[in-house]
Amino acid sequence: MPRIGTAPGSASGFAGGVAATVVSSHWPLVALALLTLVVLVVSLMTTPLGAALTVVQCWGLYASFVVSSAGYLVLDWPALAVLAAAGTASLGGLARGRAPAPSPARS
Numbered sequence: 001m002p003r004i005g006t007a008p009g010s011a012s013g014f015a016g017g018v019a020a021t022v023v024s025s026h027w028p029l030v031a032l033a034l035l036t037l038v039v040l041v042v043s044l045m046t047t048p049l050g051a052a053l054t055v056v057q058c059w060g061l062y063a064s065f066v067v068s069s070a071g072y073l074v075l076d077w078p079a080l081a082v083l084a085a086a087g088t089a090s091l092g093g094l095a096r097g098r099a100p101a102p103s104p105a106r107s
Contacts, residue, residue, distance in 0.1 A: 006047045009046020013054025014057045017061045018061065028067065031062060035058040054087065055086075055087040059076075062076065062083075
């Protein structure tokens with residue numbers, strides 16, 4: 001599956017993050033789980049930069065509208081660590097995409 005570019009990947013991550021935040025804003029653990037799922041899915045489809053931007057956007061949404069309901073950014077480092085770990089799926093996908101094909105068995 002070809003990867004989508006950085007800008008469309010980041011935009012789809014932001015849209016997914018907003019939807020996840022709106023749906024689960026009163027339940028912090030559910031919100032973090034949904035945002036982690038958004039980051040994981042988007043990072044498998046986009047470039048590493050698109051995945052990194054999605055991580056930052058989803059963390060900002062979580063820290064601003066879930067942890068702090070007033071919209072002020074609260075530095076929530078454990079949530080950033082969870083989202084960043086999910087964002088590394090992009091690097092794993094790149095490694096799988098560049099792996100050489102297995103050689104056929106010789107008989």
